[in-house]
Amino acid sequence: MPGGSWMPAVLPLLLEICGSSLGKIASEAYKGEISGWLSSAGKKNKSVFQEKSWWQMVMALIQESFLLPPLDFSSSQTWKSCHCPACSCWMTSFFPWFGLDIGGTLVKLVYFEPKDITAEEEEEEVENLKSIRKYLTSNVAYGSTGIRDVHLELKDLTLCGRKGNLHFIRFPTHDMPAFIQMGSEKHFSSLHTTLCATGGGAYKFEQDFRTMGDLELCKLDELDCLVKGVLYIDSVGFNGHSECYYFENPTDAERCQKFPFNLENPYPLLLVNIGSGVSILAVYSKDNYKRVTGTSLGGGTFFGLCCLLTGCSTFEEALEMASHGDSTKVDKLVRDIYGGDYERFGLPGWAVASSFGNMMSKEKRESVSKEDLAKATLITITNNIGSIARMCALNENINRVVFVGNFLRINTISMRLLAYALDYWSKGQLKALFLEHEGYFGAVGALLGLLDSA
Structure with missing residues (x-):
């Protein structure tokens, strides 16, 4: 429990949440102290869950003393839907909002940029927070390998009662030490002591975050984050457009067209996540899903073999070669x-x-040329994934197959091949679907995990 003058500051805050007009007056008088306490509470080496447990304990005392109606804390929506100064102050104290997905090849990061900052909030905002926001939003590249995918930015999003933009950033996993060092130089740990992260790298780099960045990682299950991220992004849409789409006439370059698909009632669906490797999930509801199977032959296999066979050095270069090759020669x-x-x-x-x-x-x-070898490698990996996905869909009796993951980034060859193969070999019974934000869903799920806990 916070020491010092916590009761006069927190009591009116709690009264305000409970709807007391007296509390609103008192809260205004103690606004500075409340804000300072909440900011410092967010930086202590305690979990958010511990802080919220204490908060709920005091709230119960206040409710009992003043015979106030109880609040339902069973749902995080209690906090997310409240727009009062108290809850706003609490949530703001946890800015900046990040979600990290540290994969075997790429790190995916999502950042929520608040656009509804009041003049008062801006005045109280610490320089470190302003510096981080400016650095992330005023650049489209970070160093030689970090990229902000501007075309994927979600604008005017409402998250936990705050309006803002959601940014999508990626960089190679081998550059993670440089990322941690940058966070240290920008004094990120003065704002947060914990980051929500998912993916295997959340375990691999945990010690580096602790020693180099003075940060703890709250590790979240990557498949939980994946499903949560997919369902959330599809529910908010893509700046007024559909997140989900499919191809008609996928093998005909002249007639091939991309059409939106409504995933309003998504269940059941087969979710095929193609990263360095591949995981396949059967999703029956937002809380009911399982990993059916997977394969080690994924995007990492394609890129690794292309490096060996063609001497290419980037994923983009490998795909460019493949686009000019003829796999039938191989x-x-x-x-x-x-x-x-x-x-x-x-x-x-x-x-x-x-x-x-x-x-x-x-x-x-x-x-054969290097381009032919690259194309054959791409076709080999894609055909294998499509074949496994088809068998899983038939076994689970699911006819919608959603493909996600960074293997599909700028990879129209594989997407069209998957669309055609599933339709052809299933005699029209299976439909291949794709999502605009491809490989960022795990990071989005990690961000939602942060906000759920706060």
């Missing part, structure tokens, strides 16, 4: 074996019979 097709279709089992001649099967021939190895 793969052995059904028609290469049968001279045409294998009609008895419905296998068309253009289907891949053996990925990289032509590379057994020295003559064919010498005739």
Whole structure:
């Protein structure tokens, strides 16, 4: 429990939340002390849950003493929907709001930039907070590898009663030490002592955050964060547009079109998360989902093999090569074996019979280009993911398959191939769906975890 003059400051604050006009008058008189106490409370080495437990304990005493109606604390909406100065002050004391997803290849970060800061809040705002906000929102690149995906920014979002913009930032995981160092130089720990993070890197870099950044990581389950992030972003939409979409005529470059898809009633759905590896989840409701299976052959496999086979150095370079390649020079097709279709089992001649099967021939190895190898690698990985997703969908009796993850970033080749393959091999029973924010859902889920706890 806070020491010093906590009761005269907190009592009117609690009375105000309970609806007492006397409390509102007293709260105004003690505004400075209340604000200072809440700010310092947020920086102590205690969990937010502990602080809220104390808060609830005192609230119960106040309610009992003044015969006030009880507040329902079973739902975080009690705090999120309240716009009174007390709750606003409490939530503001936890700015800045971040969510981190530290993956095997990329770190994804989401940052909520408040746009409804009052003149009074701005006057009381510490320099470190202003500096961090300015740095993140005035740049689109950070160092040589950090990128803010401006085209994905969500504008005029209302989160916990505050209006603002949600920014999406990514950088390679191998640059995490530099990120922690930057946070230390900007004195981030003076504002927060804990960051909400998910992904395997939340465990791998936990000690680095503690020793280099003076920060504790609140580690959240990555699949919980993924599902929560997907459902939340789809519910708020993409600046007035649909977050979810699908392709018509995906293999026809001239006729291929992208159409919005309404996920208003999303359940059940199969969620295929393609990052360095792949996880496949069956989602039956917001609280009922399971990991069905996965595969180690994912985006990391594609990029790693391309680095070996072509000498490329970035994911973007690998995809650019693939866009100019011809995989049929590398793969052995059904028609290469049968001279045409294998009609008895419905296998068309253009289907891949053996990925990289032509590379057994020295003559064919010498005739292929790096672009051909990159394209064949992309087709191999994508076909494998599509095949596993199809089997999972059939086993779970689910006909909507949602593909997410940073493997799909700027990767229209794979998206169109997945759309076509699921439709073709299921005879139109399965639909491949995609989301605009691709690989950021885990980070969004971590941000929501922070706000739920606060």
